[in-house]
Amino acid sequence: MVSRLYEWLDSRLKLKSVERTLLDEPIPGGASWIYVFGSATLFLFLLQAITGMFLAIYYAPTPDHAYDSLQFIENQVTFGAFVRGLHHWGASGMVMVIGLHMLQTFLYGAYKPPREVMWMVGVALFLIVMAFAFTGYLLPWDQNAYWATQIGINMVGTVPVVGDLLVRVLRGGETLGALTLSRFFAVHVLFLPAILVTGIALHLFILRRVGPAGPWQGGFERRQREGGGSPAIVERRVRSSETFYPRQVFMDAVVMLGIFVVVGALALTVSFPLADKANPSDTSFVPVPEWYFLFYYQLLKYVHGPLEPLATWILPAIFFLVLLFWPFIDRNPTRHPTSRPFALGSGALFLVIVFALLGISLRDLYAVPHADPSVAHGKALYVQFGCAGCHRIHGEGGAVGPDLSYAGDARPDRDWHYRHFRDPQSVSPGSIMPKFPLTDREISDLTSYMLSLKRSA
């Protein structure tokens, strides 16, 4: 039945030649598990698109209703938490898989001629995905969303000359509010998908024109020996190939299924409750970004004062310019990793810095194990010294001193607390907190308690 319909359509639309073009694409050097990341990214994009469409069925992009509509999805709609979970973990997965895809391309030197444009379109796609992450983060309109976006927008404000203008355009006004939410929503669900789909089409079009790069052996060296023809044609001539279908398709399909199972399992088992509803007047809230921005969040902690623009826009701008024009910076024609010490060295250095920052950030965030007995002891000291006379934790206590509900997020640094308990004025000039006669042990326990006060705990 289906095959007869296909025959009927084929006799009119000539589908079989299209099918051949799509499936019999030569894979130089044969199919490989290392080539799956592009397809995996495309799969996750489709998953995001589908779950996003369904989330939009119940989502209301206004400050009065955004938070409530998400609560409704989480608690009232059948499979609502699962669909939101797929979208949430799918976003993380996409960042991860794009990272692997870029790493593979980099390692294989697949950005080298004739594939420079494909690399540049890929970098642009990566930037668009970052824009998705930024705009999507505001939509739940909880405290985290509101304050993280506030910080992100303020960072844009440090760009000289046009900073203020950009900030106003991003917010759609002077403050982060209804106009910001609705434009972030429109950009997230209408503008960016249109741009991204166009970019993906271009990326794939270029892939079909130049062909996949294949393994790093041979390729360029042989082309240079033999000479003649366009680089793509010569490369294909000298290398044995396998068709895209069925083995590469099979590998792609297996990986897609694996990703779906992992993302689905995370969506089912790991809940990520909304924080309190966005409260623009609660300036004590310290947002923690998604894991993939944590390294950058950590970097910002080290750069203060006049150097701040360095971290807020100069380094990111340089990074993306270098990334974009990398095929023209790395002019070494060889693709084999061992012959590219400069390129691989810079790549490795970058990864080491990113993962070191991520590691430090995670260590700070999860510094105190939940079962740490010093936390309980510190809590008892907190009661004993009457700290609640001035400080408030989750609505209990006075409002004279700072709210400590999330002190562990606000001040993840142990040393700061040590110095602060010994002499509050030394780290917080003008503080009216008295110096308590505390032993080192008591200071340590109180600090453990302070650090345990987190959203994630």
Add this chain to the structure above:
Amino acid sequence: MTDPNVPPDVNEPGFYTPVGSRRKFFQWVTGAAAAVVAAGLAIPLIGYVISPSFKRREQVWVEIGSLADLTVGAPKQLDYVTTIKDGWMETTAHKAVWAIKQADDQVTVFSPLCTHLGCGYRWDDPDRTFKCPCHGSVYDVTGKVLGGPAPRNLDILPSKVENGKLFVIYKEFKAGLPTSVEL
């Protein structure tokens, strides 16, 4: 399957493509993976879309007044404010129902809408009848139809008395039918 990274004829020029049972295996796994993902998405997403459409409105007891305010045998319209949930929105609405206290302190509460086409009716004290101004339906004090186009007696709402307070569950019924059908 041998090492997938090294097809058998990797050093030969020209194309290589699996054939026979190996080809069938790859096709089968690809199809199965696609089917699992499709089902894993389709089932939750269909449930996600249709679930609120079939959810009954939550029925809650609402306090509408105290028993002491009612006089035996004299219908009284009781106004009250109730919260209505509409998806993620909660709005307050004014409702007004008719309550009559019996001699044994039992209370009957009528839906305020005429069973003919849903107009609001009034109590005519001299006549001791409920009269609908729209098309002239008339009911007696027990809600029985006495005249006019009304197809059935007045609809009775679930009610209870606790500690001298009167509670009802507000419901609406389809107009124009000979029997009460809840909306």
